[in-house]
Amino acid sequence: MTEHTLLEVKDLKVQIPTRRGVLTPVNEVSFTIGRGEIVGVVGESGAGKSITGSAIIGLLDRPARISSGSVTLQGEVISGLNEEQLRRVRGKRIGTVFQDPLTSLDPLMSIGDQLSETAMAHLAISREAAREKALQALIDVGIPAAESRLDAYPHEFSGGMRQRVVIALALIGEPDLIIADEPTTALDVSVQAQVLMLLKRLCRERNTGVMLITHDMGVIAETTDRVVVLYAGRVAEIGNTEQVLTSAKHPYTRGLVGATPNPANMDGDNARLNQIPGSMPGLLALPTGCPFHPRCSEVMPVCKTEQPALTPLGDTTIACHLATEASA
Amino acid sequence: MFAYIIRRLFQGALVLAIVGFIAFCMFRFIGDPYENILGQDATVQDRLALEERLGLNDPIPVQYFKFLGNAVQGEFGVSYRNGIPVAEMIAQRLPATIELAVVSAIFAVVLGVLFGVYTAINRDGFLANFIMTSSLIGVSLPTFLIGILLIWVFAVELKMLPSFGRGETVDVFGWKTGLLTASGLKSLILPSITLGLYQMTLVMRLVRSEMLEVLRTDYIRFARARGLARRAINFGHALKNTLLPVVTIIGIQLGQIIAFAIITETVFQWPGVGLLFINAVNFVDVPIMATYLLLVGTLFVLINLVVDLLYVIIDPRLRLDGTEAR
Known part of the structure; x- marks a missing residue:
């Protein structure tokens, strides 16, 4: 952990006790986010992306809980803080953007009030100053005629505009880190890029770190500096975005990249997308060894019995027997 | 917004006209007005004179509109049994019923909402389960x-x-109140609890289930992610969003508390309108029964009107006055 590190997630394990056994949706996940760095967390549905995000801000729904591992923010361990201490972390030091802007805002409160309420919860400022700040926040996220819209209610905004309001809410406490959980999935394609670029620009301006949770490799390519690839609750690969996109080492990452439409890769009539055969295993029936081995095209005998350890390999960190063996 | 109120008022007037019609029918068809007023051994001349005086030989619709016209002016006729104007009798007894209803409504709503919120927030707590x-x-x-x-x-x-x-x-400005004396307040306790207990549990269970629903929504989760204080989330966001259905039910319940205080008033011999009504039923005192019907109808219409207006105050999405297209 260096001085540059903003967030360090170490061996994070989240477990959910159920009647049919204990589920482990997040299993020994480790990664770091530097100050002002945008890190993408990518994986299929159920890979544990959102739960990782919720675990970091202490918003796991019961009975899910962090069973081991730690989350460290600016040198302070925040996993295991009590509710009131966590409340002061949320919004103030870690802002959050949720997937669906249509349901993220309280329908009965004007957005100006929601913004100033959040500002007043974290910054010791008066109601008037909070309203000023709310106005500035709306201007920053590019809401036209912001002053006249402070008293408007969420239903008076379009989806894209609402997500801008949500971003304003996430940033108003001046956090050092934003966790954005699929921030553009619910939006029109035409608006997605705008919102992403806005998020990226604002975080760059303020040197805010971003954990961008998505299943969209296109979003990863456009926005992030580094990528964490999750599979069945485990880290498959971590690396620089460019390196991961062009020369991924993990077969799963290669599969994900290959399954993304890219005009440059397609040659005319042969334009078929690759797909990864099969689907991700359920948490109750995880295979032995590497969780990806039943779907892997380059499976080796060792993959079926031994869980590959997360190993640094050049610029990347990877959990794959094939990659580590090739380099050995 | 204005059109909304006008429409609601119009609907209310229509409902009252129908209730009025039913009350009017009671006069015409329950018992015999001649017999009720003149007694069994009246002469034919007496009957004709009465018919002329009361307008009973007018066509039925004319009689109906006369009845409505009188009712609007607060003229409800004279009690068959003791010859006092009904309006006077009701006015005399209304304070007792209103005080009882208001106190038990406050008891029901305040405790109902508090318990509802508490049991929703501490869902698995021992006290909540109890x-x-x-x-x-x-x-x-x-x-x-x-x-x-x-x-x-x-x-x-x-x-x-x-x-x-x-x-x-x-006596406060002609309103006989029991709220200002110790014995009056003491007397209020048992009847209020009796009348309000059912409504209280109903409000509580409704608030609880609505609140549990709202606590699961994204905006509550987002409010937590924004780092708001627990109290601000529970009361500022969650409770406010549960209010809409709760206000509807409370409105209806309030009407019921006033209208159906009859049983409680009978049990406690509470000198209110309900007891008056029960006695009127025993003696087929039609003017009192009809007036009571109109009174209850008016109350329900008024309460519903207030509830409709409250909706608009609570939920900005219902303010369809064109300002949303800014």
């Missing part, structure tokens, strides 16, 4: 039984509270 279980008693016991049980325990056994009547009353 409250939920005992609320079943409130829902399932009939009103008269609760009243009699309360009388037995607090009036007969413990001798703490009076078992009937209003206690002493004070």
